[in-house]
Amino acid sequence: MDRLSHTPVDTPPVLDRIRVGSAPDSWGVWFPDDPRQVPWERFLDEVAGAGYSWIELGPYGYLPTDPARLADEVGGRGLKVSAGTVFCGLHRGPGEWDATWEQVGRVAALTQAMGAAHLVVIPSFWRDDRTAEILEPPELDREQWAHLTRGMERLGRRVRETYGLDIVVHPHADTHLDTEEHVTRFLDSTDPGLVGLCLDTGHYAYCGGDSVELIESYGERVGYLHLKQVDPGVLAAVRAEGLPFGPAVQRGVMCEPPNGVPELGPVLTAAQRLGVDLFAIVEQDMYPCEPDRPLPVAERTRRFLRSCGA
Template sequence: MSGPARIGSAPDSWGVWYADDPRQTPWERFLDEVAAAGYTRIELGPYGYLPTDPARLRDELGRRGLTMTAGTIFEHLHRPDSWDSTWKDVSAAASLTAAMGAEHLVVIPDFWRDPQTGEAIEDARLTDEQWPAYAERMNHLARRIRDEFGLRIQFHPHADTHVDTHENVERFLHETDPALVSLCLDTGHIAYCGGDSLKLIRDHPDRIGYVHLKQVDPGVVADVHDKGIGFGEAVRMGAMCEPPLGVPEMPPILEALAELDAEIFAIVEQDMYPCPADQPLPIAKRTLAYLRSCGPLR
């Protein structure tokens, strides 16, 4: 057993979804505030949001007592002829992540509907023919990321993507190579899509390599699904909420993670794009205090 999870936070908890958006928290303020909230570990966030020059980023983190746990990037390997464009984005993020001394790269599948408008842009489900092809491309991506950058792929199931529901997460795990691909278990997205994070941890302990801690408001989520609302609008409605106001319960999750035979980073995220500039810091402080009250964290 590796013991308690290693806690951190991410730009997402400061309302950051894009490399550059005037509605987002400026990166300098994010770094200042995440340190002020009491965190010592962060994720890279959208590639290009934080400085991409390794020496400068290393200096900015060091001056604030911060270290990097993982890079974060989207992929679209379920689409034909997608390798070159995916590799261009993923390899850039991987290079910077490795230069920061991190060991993980969180890879998120692209959306089947527009996250802002909710409009469907492709089929919501992969066919039986598409699944193995997608998995093989993911295995190939993970192998190259490992061999060229020394990083471990942590695949992040996400709302409004093809790997969303508990059933689809299970299928993804079945189709991909456990020696290459681990799961970034996002407790909020799993709950949003009707899944059970605790069951995934217990059923697949060897596939849990990384975690995003997040809660959802079940009332808002039920309304979202009933009306067929897209993820971006759901976030603006408050679907992702501050712990301990939502689900899943955090103490059982943290206890189960502590029992895994792995070093687990548990990164706090609360999707709230866009948000008022003064909103993230108080939430971050309260969330960290709450999570520490649930049990030991590192």
């Protein structure tokens, strides 16, 4: 009697600590109001239809800012909110605090009302992300670094005391917090109890960093993930031409998984090994885009992430 031969089937790891979501960014939304962006109702309908359970708020004012209405709109589609997002320029010193806190307060209050626990904080751009106008020197001096680190610690403490949220700082292309050198310096200079890290795999790769290595080296600081990939060929041209981030996105530098770098499977596996619950929010970065483009990309990306175990 012949024995039946069985071919081993590769099964993805069970990434049960990773909570996958998406964001308005994946629908080409960068601004509170822009005629080239899809209406917020369509975003909510499509992100739910694509198989995601979690979303970010996106730019303040894109989604409804009345908490009761937003809760109805989000909850009625089976969605939940993972975080809000703010930009700030705390490296400029204490004179920046009042304006920063006014903005943070609006976003944090809505984030808290939606039951989320995180506020993603992105440093301000040193050059305009569309025109390439140089707004500030690309490198901070020693005093500005001190303002940045102390300011983020102050912000983390105040946000937690006032709204019960944890801040996770997001390294971003064309900001002063971008490369491995800058990110590790920032982490080494800030209190882990006050300031976490939002690791955006695409931005970190865009600036030459290794996401898996960062997770393995500074895992205790990683409190949140943004998932995206970079097209290496487009990135090489972007660097050669000195393009700012906005035109680079229009060129297609951020590509649909799994067509770019870093490989997201190893990133998610490294994050799972941390043994903590982590949001992993897809951010496709494709402003501006045709309104029918985001949904198929989002559906394919969700299937791909499931194939990775998430």
